[in-house]
Amino acid sequence: MAFGPAFLFSLEGRVCIQGEGSAESARETPRRLSREQLSVLISAASMNLGSMMCYSILGPFFPKEAEKKGASNTIIGMIFGCYALFELLASLVFGKYLVHIGTKFMFVAGMFVSGGVTILFGVLDQVPEGPTFIAMCFLVRVMDAVSFAAAITASSSILAKAFPNNVATVLGSLEIFSGLGLVLGPPLGGFLYQSFGYEVPFIILGCIVLLMVPLNMCILPSYESDPGEHSFWKLITLPKIGLIAFVITSLSACFGFLDPTLSLFVLEKFNLPAGYVGLVFLGLALSYAISSPLFGLLSDKMPHLRKWLLVLGNLITAGCYMLLGPVPVLHIKSQLWLLVLALVVSGISAGMSVIPTFPEILSCAYENGFEEGLSTLGLVSGLFSAMWSVGAFIGPTLGGFLLEKIGFEWAAAIQGLWALISGLAMGLFYLLEHSRRRRRSKPQNILSSEEERTVLLPNEI
Template sequence: MSETTTNTGRFTRDQILTMVSTASLNFSSMIVYSLLGPFFPQEAVKKGVSNTVIGLIFGCFALFNFSTSLILGKYLVKIGAKFMFVTGMFVSACATILFGLLDKAPDGKIFIILCFVVRAVDAIGFGASITASFSILAKAFPNNIATAMGSLEIFTGLGLVLGPPIGGILYQEFGYEIPFISVGCFILLLVPVNYFVLPKYDAEPTTGSFWMLFTFPKIWLMCFSTFSLSSCLCFLDPTMSLFVVETFHLKVSYVGLVFLGLALSYSLSSPLLGLISDKYPGLRKWLFILGSFGTALCFFMLGPATFFHIESKLWLFIFVLVLDGFCIGLSGIPVYPEMLSCAYENGFEEGLSTLGLISGVFSAMWSLGAFVGPTLGGFLNEQFKFENAAAMQGLFPLLSGILLLIFYVYEAFKNRSSEALNKFTAAVYEHVPFFPNPTNQQSVTEEEALVNMNQNIDVLEKAVKTAARKGAHIVVTPEYAICCLDLSREAVYPYLEDIPDPKENWIPCSDPHRFGRTPVQKRLSCMAKKNSIYLVANFGDKKSCNISEENCPEDGHLIYDTTVVFDTEGKLTARYHKVCTLLKCNSLETCVNAAETSSTRFDWFSLSGTFDSQYVFPEVLLSNVQLAPGMFQILNDGRLISLPDIASKPLLSVTLLGRNYKKDPDINVSLLTIS
């Protein structure tokens, strides 16, 4: 298995090689894709091809890419990601060379048919490589896929920047054939290089299906957003060069330079946008919305549309292209990681199979837009001229922005709808957990430990679903419901995970690799988010320490019996390392910070320990109650009660210690309403 993650912030060897291979693909494929723009429409007109058919020739590439991406994404694991990557480049290189020979074909129908056939073959190769590259990249950079993709968009932009001027200059100096043959040979040279450079990643079949993916509304919105951006970008391929030549009277070699504005702004802004998307995933929704509305505005101003009554100026045209490149990156860069997060949140397993599925869908939607954009663009340009055709094209991102805004407003309203409630429903339950035999203190592997814990989490998940279905807002699960009763320090270690500080603003369901290996936290987070419920759970935390420091064990790790809280978005909002007050303070009085709190829709959520570390208390405190030490009276049986002066204020206290209760093999979800 290839090494794919690093906790030090440094790239591994496999990650660097993956970046090199993917960069070469992005650069070469975008040169091929943008090569035709400055001169092919004029050459096709000489061959008796109409503007509409020219648009179809541009668009057929994307149409075949669309169907190919869906199929190849589904069967990525069986075909092999590396094989698909390298073979696709080889096929695309050969097709590019063949396209350069089409000027020898007779005018009319034969030329048109050959253009369609060669472009279709090129699309299949291109689709295979791109689909594989997305999957490989996500596998290599699980913690920061948007940053990696954004950084590589520099090479995408570089290809888009160099393609048109290279094509225009070579065409003007040497004719039709040389641009395609030279670029095709360059890609052929990259094939053996990538065969030896690109690491091979293990593939694990998963249970998620293509059709299941499309049952989630967010996936549909992400697909339409991708489609709208792609259609706008590719609308320019068959239309912009003709408009620039006719309106501003530029030479073909200069037309390619006009493309620089869009490509440069897109490629230079993409790394920063990717970094923001990874570091602040909560901002992605605003990036989508602003980018969509910004792209729509740019296309309305590209001509500008005749109803603005603004004269076309070259400086204005270039300025709008620059702004458009930034806006497309604003919406486009976060789409893939957001689709991936949505799949993980809804139960899709991690691995190349899921990555291939998401990559296939993403590539297919981009390709569908790349088909509709030039096809519709050629027709609209012929019927309404470029100024109004561009404005009509801008309706796609405008609609996308409106739909995204409605979706996120609805989602925010749904999540906050109970903020003003003066009552809530809490669910508690007990079950008989599965534990390894405590007489066998032999250590197991992390994989074996996860298998043991998943047996208990399966039961927990059913209880959470039942509680959510019955209208509970919070579900409190038993102590040791996941692991690890009566195990020694050595035996319990494989069951532990690094539980970070809630200040990290972390949603494990969406970003499971950010703090290393955290499958339990990911699953708990996804359960809370999928069921839109607050989830309280108990398991073990491990923290590294310096053995030279006081209280640091010889193995260099501190182990904590820990209770965590995940909110309705799956975010880790509280982490409580339980304190044995009796041992720490030599009394029943709290002498340490005995509570960790988190703000919720119910005001405050508190996790408190009492005189024995076997007890932990989650409390939901209602209006006007401020949490402070000494606020509660601790009874001998471990219960917390409000002090007399605040006795009228409501308090829910639930003990989590499963083994102090009579065991019931059946799940019993109790609902308690406090007003």
């Protein structure tokens, strides 16, 4: 895998040779971040933190306010669910036309619109109740989804361009800021709502995001590239990438499944005060945020382990979801400590599986003739965001339906079964791929030994 004509990488990405320098200098890798890389990290971290806070701030109080305005529970669920659906569609479009629009413009414009629509959400309580309020909620939520899709697609592409050798490490490290956004959003929003009313949380958070826009306009570097010839269809129809996309969707659905189901189960089963339910979710978010950088570093240092991290993470996630209830066939009594432990381990296993997927897709794309540059990075970023959005839409929708029909224990087990199938399918593919490579290498070895004999025999005679 190579990034640019001046760099040649070994298969495991450990050796880097630049130009015609000495062997000693060629083995050295820069230990300090360049100014450009540091700027990219600051921009991406600010976007992850701000966007995740904007996304999660609705949870504590918006459903209650929407009910006052005449929205039913079904409509409220659709307002939440439409975010993932439109993020999916927008990610595919922005990934395809990233080079045409420009990475920096897409990133900055996405943050600007996100801050603006967050403020608009804060004035929706002034809109007349009924269909007008509901229509405005859908419109603002869709705009927020499109703006986030633009920012995250551009961010992933810029990161992969700035850190070609450490994609997994950087993406994993930035998940800390995504986790912080998800963790800080609900309590901060709830506190501001309780203290100052409905408008203030959205206005304050929207203004914070808008203040990040001029900062990113100044520090974010611009990258330019020519449009590529390849399409999403060619990318997703590659068998390996199709299976990885299935893995991403299943893991995203596992996260999304818990949103409408876990709090109801915990309140009913363990009679916890409502304030303690957030602490249960905290175990999942923190374990994922903390473990992601570690698995990113391991994935970059030992690329040959990526595939097995991906497979093992899915299998562990499946086991954790079997234990959330637990599933009745195990005949294990439901206990709060077991539920929290399963969530913590599930967060770690999710980091183990999610982080290697981006570099795996990128590596497979280059192996199959995709050109190296922003065009391919945009396709991969858009595909990753789109598949994550599919799971984020299916998980809560299917989870709410299964919870109503068969209860949390069986619903969680079915969700875990999805992760189990994707993990086993991915593992089987890797085993078949390994066996094919061994078969191809055998004829080459036989041929090379025969050539050596032909050269050596005349000398022996």
